[in-house]
Amino acid sequence: ETGVTQTPRHLVMGMTNKKSLKCEQHLGHNAMYWYKQSAKKPLELMFVYNFKEQTENNSVPSRFSPECPNSSHLFLHLHTLQPEDSALYLCASSQDWSSGTDTQYFGPGTRLTVL
Amino acid sequence: GQNIDQPTEMTATEGAIVQINCTYQTSGFNGLFWYQQHAGEAPTFLSYNVLDGLEEKGRFSSFLSRSKGYSYLLLKELQMKDSASYLCAGLDSNYQLIWGAGTKLIIKP
Numbered sequence: 001e002t003g004v005t006q007t008p009r010h011l012v013m014g015m016t017n018k019k020s021l022k023c024e025q026h027l028g029h030n031a032m033y034w035y036k037q038s039a040k041k042p043l044e045l046m047f048v049y050n051f052k053e054q055t056e057n058n059s060v061p062s063r064f065s066p067e068c069p070n071s072s073h074l075f076l077h078l079h080t081l082q083p084e085d086s087a088l089y090l091c092a093s094s095q096d097w098s099s100g101t102d103t104q105y106f107g108p109g110t111r112l113t114v115l
Numbered sequence: 116g117q118n119i120d121q122p123t124e125m126t127a128t129e130g131a132i133v134q135i136n137c138t139y140q141t142s143g144f145n146g147l148f149w150y151q152q153h154a155g156e157a158p159t160f161l162s163y164n165v166l167d168g169l170e171e172k173g174r175f176s177s178f179l180s181r182s183k184g185y186s187y188l189l190l191k192e193l194q195m196k197d198s199a200s201y202l203c204a205g206l207d208s209n210y211q212l213i214w215g216a217g218t219k220l221i222i223k224p
Binding site: 004040041042043045090100101103104105106107108109 | 119123145146148150155156157158159160163165202204206210211212213214215216217
C-alpha cells in the first residue's frame with residue numbers, strides 16, 4: 001500500500017458505543033494529524049503528533065482520545081459521542097511538523113455517523 | 116481573528132477557464148496552500164505560494180498577492196474530472212494552517 005490509509009471508511013455508532021479509527025501512512029513521515037471535516041465548514045485540526053509526541057490538542061472534547069504508537073500509525077478512540085460529532089474524520093501526515101511549511105498528505109477519511 | 120474566505124460554489128463549462136478566489140486574514144503569514152478534494156476522497160496537494168506572483172503547473176496556476184491578502188487558483192481547459200472542491204489554507208506565524216470552507220466547482224458539458 002502507498003500513501004495514507006484509513007479504516008474503516010464508514011462507521012455508524014450509537015452514543016454509548018466505543019470504537020476506534022485507524023490511520024496508517026507509508027510515506028516515511030514523522031508527523032501525523034487528525035482533522036474533522038463537516039459539511040460546508042473549514043477543516044478543524046484536532047490533534048498533531050510529531051515524532052510520536054502529541055504537540056497539538058485544539059480543545060477537543062475528552063470523548064475523543066488519540067493514540068500514536070509509532071510514526072506510521074495513528075488511532076482515534078471514540079466513546080460516548082454525540083450526534084453533532086457526525087462528520088468526515090481525516091488523517092494526514094507530513095515529513096516534520098516543526099519545519100512549518102510541510103505539505104500534508106491526506107487519507108480518504110472515515111465517514112462517521114452517530115445515532 | 117483569523118479567517119479564510121472563498122466562494123461556496125462555482126459553475127463552469129468544459130474547456131473553459133475558471134478562477135477561484137481566496138482572501139485571507141492570518142496572524143502573520145508563511146504561505147498559502149491549495150488542495151483539491153473529490154467527493155468522498157482525500158484532499159490532494161495542488162500548490163504552495165509564499166512569494167508574490169503566479170506559479171504555473173500545467174493546466175493549473177496559483178497566484179498570490181501578500182499586500183492584498185489574496186490568492187487565486189486558475190484552472191484552464193477545464194475537464195469533467197476537475198469537478199471537485201478546492202480548499203484554500205493559509206499558514207500563520209505559528210505555522211498553523213487556517214482552512215477555508217472550500218469551493219465546490221461544478222463543470223458542465
